[in-house]
Amino acid sequence: PDTVRLQGVGFGYAETTRVLRDVNLTLPAGSFHFLTGPSGAGKSTLLKLLTLAERPQSGTVEVFGEDAGSAPRSAIPHFRRRMGLIFQDFRLLDHLTAYDNVGLPLRLAGVKDEVWGPDAEEMLTWVGLGQKMDVHPPALSGGEKQRLAIARAVVTRPDLILADEPTGSVDARMGERLLKLFQALNKLGSTVLIASHDEALAERSGARVLRLEGGRLTGGEA
Ligand code: ADP
Numbered sequence: 001p002d003t004v005r006l007q008g009v010g011f012g013y014a015e016t017t018r019v020l021r022d023v024n025l026t027l028p029a030g031s032f033h034f035l036t037g038p039s040g041a042g043k044s045t046l047l048k049l050l051t052l053a054e055r056p057q058s059g060t061v062e063v064f065g066e067d068a069g070s071a072p073r074s075a076i077p078h079f080r081r082r083m084g085l086i087f088q089d090f091r092l093l094d095h096l097t098a099y100d101n102v103g104l105p106l107r108l109a110g111v112k113d114e115v116w117g118p119d120a121e122e123m124l125t126w127v128g129l130g131q132k133m134d135v136h137p138p139a140l141s142g143g144e145k146q147r148l149a150i151a152r153a154v155v156t157r158p159d160l161i162l163a164d165e166p167t168g169s170v171d172a173r174m175g176e177r178l179l180k181l182f183q184a185l186n187k188l189g190s191t192v193l194i195a196s197h198d199e200a201l202a203e204r205s206g207a208r209v210l211r212l213e214g215g216r217l218t219g220g221e222a
């Protein structure tokens with residue numbers, strides 16, 4: 001089964017029409033793709049269609065084998081529960097410690113305290129924040145916030161991981177380390193899509209590379 005299937009998708013904003021034109025994209029379950037393209041090409045917009053934050057103006061968006069593009073707003077949580085989202089602006093909860101930020105999605109999913117605690121610790125250690133568990137986000141560096149956002153997004157082992165420029169705030173070495181983390185999660189079964197303008201990282205990753213330019217997507221057919 002395919003995790004994502006877009007057919008003939010067109011989308012534009014009121015002030016920026018025709019951001020995406022006739023986009024066809026298949027992400028088979030368990031696949032790993034990079035989405036590249038210059039700034040303003042529509043990478044974030046394409047992610048928003050997958051998270052159901054925006055709806056296609058033409059064509060169809062299927063996620064987890066279901067019609068997501070025309071699902072009612074009330075169905076959005078049903079889709080998002082199976083996704084791990086890494087936003088460009090992190091969206092961390094500043095009043096919670098790093099530990100509680102990572103534990104929150106597990107608690108919301110009803111995981112028992114004695115289970116989510118060790119899971120949160122393990123994930124924080126994995127992203128190199130084992131010594132910063134009790135720190136609040138405002139006291140973290142940009143790269144640390146980025147790693148915390150990734151830990152929180154993936155701790156529930158989501159079926160689909162969508163990341164918008166997840167290596168934008170870290171140096172090259174940390175970028176490679178985060179790439180390895182995404183690859184490990186992919187091996188555990190998550191379908192992964194990483195939007196990045198870093199063509200070199202995309203090429204080195206060995207993942208399939210999709211390119212957006214002039215509203216058109218290339219490399220998207222399975
Ligand atoms: P990328 O992620 O590749 O940098 P975006 O998807 O953010 O590209 O943006 C694609 C185009 O849509 C750009 O021209 C951008 O200015 C425009 N755009 C993005 N969001 C909005 C919005 N909310 N309203 C109007 N135009 C937007």
Ligand code: ADP
Nearest residue numbers: 044047048051053085086087088089162163164
């Ligand atoms: P809105 O608040 O208008 O619904 P979103 O919350 O969907 O918009 O997105 C706002 C910003 O979050 C975008 O500029 C984009 O960078 C980022 N974003 C949106 N969807 C995703 C995603 N699936 N993964 C990572 N980042 C995303």
